[in-house]
Amino acid sequence: MQVIFESRDTDAAQMREPSIEKVRFALRRLAALVQRAKVQFSDVNGPRGGVDKRCQVEITTDAVGTVVIASLASDWRTALDRSLGRAARVLKRSLQRRNKPSRNRSLALAVDP
Incomplete structure (x- = not known):
């Protein structure tokens, strides 16, 4: 897995x-599936402060x-933790949806007389 900062x-x-x-730790179980992870930090308000x-x-x-x-958060670590946690959950859920077997209703209707 390539990590870009x-x-x-x-x-x-x-x-x-x-x-x-943190990226490598958060995605360690999904590392075989992840090609690249890119982390970007930016300060929205500049030196004015705030969240x-x-x-x-x-x-x-x-x-x-x-x-x-x-x-968005008031400090860099909190913003990173929130983003990584949510990204890992979304990726895991997307993989589960993709691997879930679909029901083939047309086959069931064709078999029943």
């Missing part, structure tokens, strides 16, 4: 290594395509 903010750049480790730290996680797989999740 992007940020223009100098404070977020310090989160590079912890972010890569403005944005983390976007983009996960690319062959099985279900691309999953993109973004979250």
Whole structure:
């Protein structure tokens, strides 16, 4: 799994290594299916402060395509944790839906007289 980190903010750049480790840990069970995970940090309001730290996680797989999740928080770690948690849940649910056997109603109707 390739992990890409992007940020223009100098404070977020310090989160590079912890972010890569968290991504690998959060997606460890799905690592065989995930080709690439991209983490982007941005500061929405700039130096004004507030709940403005944005983390976007983009996960690319062959099985279900691309999953993109973004979250806002007051600090970088919280934004990353929220994004990763939600992205892992969405990816897991998408894989379960894809692997769920479909009922073939037309076959059942053809067999019954």
